[in-house]
Amino acid sequence: MKLDAKVLRYMSPEDFRVLTAAEMGSKNHEVVPSAIISQIAKLRHGGSHKVLSELARRNLVAKVQHIKYDGYRLTYGGYDYLALRTFCQRNSVYSVGNQIGVGKESDIYIVANEEERQMVLKIQRLGRMSFRTIKSKRDYLKNRKSASWMYMSKLAAEKEYAFMKVLHEHGFPVPEPIDQSRHCIVMELIDAFPLRQISEVADPGKLYSTLMNLIVKLASYGLIHGDFNEFNILIRENGDAVLIDFPQMVSIDHPNAEFYFNRDVECIRVFFKRRFQYESLLYPKFRLDTEREFDLDVKVAASGFTKEKQQELEKFQEEEGQLAQELG
Numbered sequence: 001m002k003l004d005a006k007v008l009r010y011m012s013p014e015d016f017r018v019l020t021a022a023e024m025g026s027k028n029h030e031v032v033p034s035a036i037i038s039q040i041a042k043l044r045h046g047g048s049h050k051v052l053s054e055l056a057r058r059n060l061v062a063k064v065q066h067i068k069y070d071g072y073r074l075t076y077g078g079y080d081y082l083a084l085r086t087f088c089q090r091n092s093v094y095s096v097g098n099q100i101g102v103g104k105e106s107d108i109y110i111v112a113n114e115e116e117r118q119m120v121l122k123i124q125r126l127g128r129m130s131f132r133t134i135k136s137k138r139d140y141l142k143n144r145k146s147a148s149w150m151y152m153s154k155l156a157a158e159k160e161y162a163f164m165k166v167l168h169e170h171g172f173p174v175p176e177p178i179d180q181s182r183h184c185i186v187m188e189l190i191d192a193f194p195l196r197q198i199s200e201v202a203d204p205g206k207l208y209s210t211l212m213n214l215i216v217k218l219a220s221y222g223l224i225h226g227d228f229n230e231f232n233i234l235i236r237e238n239g240d241a242v243l244i245d246f247p248q249m250v251s252i253d254h255p256n257a258e259f260y261f262n263r264d265v266e267c268i269r270v271f272f273k274r275r276f277q278y279e280s281l282l283y284p285k286f287r288l289d290t291e292r293e294f295d296l297d298v299k300v301a302a303s304g305f306t307k308e309k310q311q312e313l314e315k316f317q318e319e320e321g322q323l324a325q326e327l328g
């Protein structure tokens with residue numbers, strides 16, 4: 001589905017009332033009965049019925065035949081518009097431009113505010129991968145509810161925003177976080193290319209140590225990236241590196257911290273050897289080179305992305321990973 005901010009201007013307050021009611025209802029119901037949607041939206045049954053049919057025609061909600069009753073569920077499309085409306089109301093986004101990226105489980109758009117500042121809108125789409133891999137295996141799909149995928153996408157966006165915020169505040173090279181709602185975040189647009197697309201650099205040794213120092217600095221601030229690779233690092237024209245994505249980031253006190261740390265280091269070593277034929281005997285070692293000086297992990301938890309949320313998301317990511325492996 002294409003995201004178009006103009007659609008927002010064509011949506012009536014009633015449309016949004018009903019859409020919001022569907023969202024609220026889905027907290028307690030997998031399929032929200034039409035009667036409950038009317039009740040929450042405070043509209044006559046006939047009135048909300050008409051609006052719901054129209055929203056369903058535009059794929060913002062989907063009609064579902066439940067065993068006992070007919071109802072609706074919010075779609076990712078509807079969820080996108082609710083988030084976009086929140087951004088518009090807070091004046092963080094005014095218009096939506098081109099889609100510039102499709103991650104494994106996200107969509108990336110260029111957006112702008114009223115002052116025409118260009119920014120990046122990242123929409124989490126957890127479940128998309130498993131949906132693809134599992135398409136033929138209907139049994140799995142029955143057990144995974146779309147509502148829980150949307151909830152997990154919201155957790156993923158909250159996590160990314162919380163980490164980006166503390167990292168940015170402490171001078172780490174990450175995009176400036178601008179806003180977050182539901183499964184979406186708005187951040188600074190970085191004018192750079194992913195390391196993965198770069199075939200030559202002026203001084204591979206210098207970039208290698210910059211990246212290794214970044215892994216070590218993160219650890220001294222209490223954090224392990226966990227997915228430090230050529231896809232998640234952008235390189236500016238002047239050679240500066242910017243970290244854009246940290247879905248696996250954990251505290252240095254995490255039981256698997258050492259494993260993740262070594263994997264991050266190894267990832268960079270392997271990449272530099274393969275891409276730039278650059279090898280060094282020097283690389284950071286966990287504990288020996290990582291002394292904790294700050295507690296950004298604690299700061300993130302205090303910012304609202306709690307340990308419980310982190311664990312919930314982690315459990316989901318593990319299950320998804322396992323499932324993907326099992327299904328090849």
Ligand SMILES: Nc1ncnc2c1ncn2[C@@H]1O[C@H](COP(=O)(O)OP(=O)(O)OP(=O)(O)O)[C@@H](O)[C@H]1O
Pocket residue numbers: 100101102103104105106107108120122175187188189190191192194231232244245
């Ligand atoms: N702030 C940004 N500025 C410029 N480009 C960006 C920014 N954020 C993301 N991108 C572009 O979008 C692409 C995908 O972004 P990102 O890695 O955050 O998505 P993802 O879904 O987590 O990706 P994957 O899981 O496939 O690695 C990046 O490779 C980059 O080209």
